[in-house]
Amino acid sequence: LLILVTRPVVGVTDGRTDAVTSAPELSTDAGFHFANASLPQLSVLDLGVTRGDGVFDSLLVADGRIPALETHLARFADSARLLDLPQPDRAVWRAAIAAAVATHPPVPVLAVKLVLTRGIEGTGVPTAWVLAQPALDFTAVRRTGVKVVTLDRGYRHDVAATSPWLLQGAKSLSYAVNAAAIREAQRRGADDVIFISSDGFVLEAPTASVLLREGNRFSTPSAELGILPGTTQRRAFEFLRTYGYETDAVRLRASDLRRADAIWLVSSIRQAVSVTQLDGEPVGVDERLTEQMNDHLGRAGD
Ligand code: PLP
Structure with a gap:
């Protein structure tokens, strides 16, 4: 389950809020959109892809909740700071994560990945998403x-x-x-x-x-x-x-x-x-x- 975060960082809006959603009934104005993970969503010009220029974090969902969520969000913010990326808007990420967890079909173990990239070269606008998917069985x-x-x-x-x-x-x-x-x-x-x-x-x-x-x-x-x-x-x-x-x-x-x-x-x-x-x-x-x-x-x- 994919969520594109359209307002990922504090103080930046990217104007793409209307751009993506294949599930209009799930649209939200909370700074993120549900999107179809099986359709193309990412530009080949994105610096996250062409340079690996961005940050991520991986979270385990246990009993529908994320242990140490705030520690993960703080680390995500620290990673962004080390790369001179703008600071993630934690309220938006928290809400996007909660939405991803709440709407994912039940699976034995769910994993959530947060990604924030420097965005499409030259735009200065970060790209961001939350991906919830069944965790590998370890x-x-x-x-x-x-x-x-x-x-x-x-x-x-x-x-x-x-x-x-x-x-x-x-x-x-x-x-x-x-x-x-x-x-x-x-x-x-x-x-x-x-x-x-x-x-x-x-x-x-x-x-x-x-x-x-x-x-x-x-x-x-x-x-x-x-x-x-x-x-x-x-x-x-x-x-x-x-x-x-x-x-x-x-x-x-x-x-x-x-x-x-x-x-x-x-x-x-x-x-x-x-x-x-x-x-x-x-x-x-x-x-x-x-x-x-x-x-x-x-x-x-x-
Ligand atoms: N060190 C590195 C390089 C990692 O990539 C990870 C997690 O992926 C960890 C340590 C462990 O971090 P955590 O326990 O928060 O998953």
């Missing part, structure tokens, strides 16, 4: 876990401070590098990747945050390392604290990965998956805790 991988290789991201741990134009920590549309890293992992007989900074610090996976367990202490690389602040990592830590575990965001060395009792990759749609192998070496797995974490993450919570 039930099996949540049980089996993933084999991971570490790969050098090629940037130092302080890249966000020294070179903000590299957009580390923004959820930009340019995910070709992330996809290439996953293909490299597959060439090496693995499923996924943990990126390491050029100076040896653990960063994140191409589409997930990294959690480590040592005894009763859980840690994750801190967001100042030019990584995406994960909404799932945050929710997982809230959950783990209710079980009495300690949690911390820190600087971790690649050697800390090898010492860990267990490692997880966590993200909104796939949720928590155990790392079963790291660079060919087995890693401890806690099936029960993984299941408990996923039960929690799959519920609406806040």
